[in-house]
Amino acid sequence: MTLEEIAKKMCAKGKGILAADESTGTMDKRLTSVGVECTDKNRLNFRETLFTSSAMKSYIGGVILFDVTIREKTSTGISIPELLEKNNSVVGIKVDKGTKKLAGSPEEVITDGLDGLRERLSEYYKLGARFTKWRAVFNIGKNYPSIQSIKSNAHALARYSALVQEAKMVPIVEPEVLMEGDHDIDTCYKVTTDVLNECFNELAIQKVLLKGIVLKPNMVVPGFKSSKKVTPEEIAKKTLDCLKKNVPSDVPGIAFLSGGQSEQEATNNLDAINKINDTNFLITYSYGRALQQSALKTWAEEMNNTKAIHDVFNHRAKMNGLASKGEWSQALEV
Numbered sequence: 001m002t003l004e005e006i007a008k009k010m011c012a013k014g015k016g017i018l019a020a021d022e023s024t025g026t027m028d029k030r031l032t033s034v035g036v037e038c039t040d041k042n043r044l045n046f047r048e049t050l051f052t053s054s055a056m057k058s059y060i061g062g063v064i065l066f067d068v069t070i071r072e073k074t075s076t077g078i079s080i081p082e083l084l085e086k087n088n089s090v091v092g093i094k095v096d097k098g099t100k101k102l103a104g105s106p107e108e109v110i111t112d113g114l115d116g117l118r119e120r121l122s123e124y125y126k127l128g129a130r131f132t133k134w135r136a137v138f139n140i141g142k143n144y145p146s147i148q149s150i151k152s153n154a155h156a157l158a159r160y161s162a163l164v165q166e167a168k169m170v171p172i173v174e175p176e177v178l179m180e181g182d183h184d185i186d187t188c189y190k191v192t193t194d195v196l197n198e199c200f201n202e203l204a205i206q207k208v209l210l211k212g213i214v215l216k217p218n219m220v221v222p223g224f225k226s227s228k229k230v231t232p233e234e235i236a237k238k239t240l241d242c243l244k245k246n247v248p249s250d251v252p253g254i255a256f257l258s259g260g261q262s263e264q265e266a267t268n269n270l271d272a273i274n275k276i277n278d279t280n281f282l283i284t285y286s287y288g289r290a291l292q293q294s295a296l297k298t299w300a301e302e303m304n305n306t307k308a309i310h311d312v313f314n315h316r317a318k319m320n321g322l323a324s325k326g327e328w329s330q331a332l333e334v
């Protein structure tokens with residue numbers, strides 16, 4: 001398959017991406033939040049349970065894995081990548097090494113992981129990966145994000161993308177403007193504009209083929225602590241406007257992160273965006289928390305009741321599948 005074909009398969013209409021690439025530390029926070037012991041067995045058990053649900057075939061075009069998971073075997077003996085391929089999902093891998101303090105602007109962060117990346121990519125390809133993820137993080141504050149942070153992170157994202165395409169995989173380019181803070185939606189719009197612009201400048205300099213990437217941006221939303229609440233329709237209008245102005249039309253797929261939105265908010269907002277999507281972009285989800293939260297809770301309560309866990313995950317994935325076509329409605333949630 002060409003890179004463009006892989007990108008389109010990941011974001012096919014009615015499907016999206018499951019971000020199950022939490023690092024061991026982040027996954028442990030999730031397990032602790034539902035009162036489950038943090039062990040290798042439990043981490044794998046939860047993921048295997050999701051990956052054996054019927055939603056995988058119907059609504060999940062791709063799954064992002066963490067380094068540990070792509071090397072693991074399921075309880076039936078096949079490898080996790082084989083299980084995903086059987087369900088026709090493209091196998092993805094998080095390749096960044098998390099964030100570090102940005103020298104010279106220590107309240108901001110830079111994403112690490114370029115050293116040795118070429119060699120790691122060739123191993124991941126052999127393990128079955130056909131796409132990758134790298135997340136850059138931007139905080140909104142009085143003086144943030146700084147030009148230094150925007151330029152350094154965009155440069156790293158572009159160098160990563162060039163290496164990934166050289167290794168014949170599709171890079172997910174994830175510049176995340178965080179929802180932390182009390183900023184309003186227009187501030188998020190402006191910062192997202194600056195960040196996207198710089199990312200596409202750098203991607204051009206590094207000669208990255210835009211038809212062979214998937215963009216994973218934040219939606220344009222107010223900060224968690226903003227006093228000005230907005231409707232999904234306003235979020236949709238501003239998000240789509242921002243994407244139309246700042247994302248080159250060659251990009252085939254845009255898959256949003258959920259960023260701390262509740263499950264229904266993330267679905268509702270994605271649906272509102274697709275209801276007015278007049279672009280050629282395939283616009284869908286690449287959710288972590290907003291796809292897994294309820295399933296995680298049910299798993300913690302009834303670990304041996306696979307049907308109950310599958311029912312919850314299948315429902316959430318179906319709702320997001322509908323939202324990726326602009327066909328969701330609140331009435332379907334009950």
Ligand code: 13P
Nearest residue numbers: 019257258259287288289
């Ligand atoms: P959330 O949807 O939970 O924000 O996670 C998506 C992701 O992959 C962040 O890198």
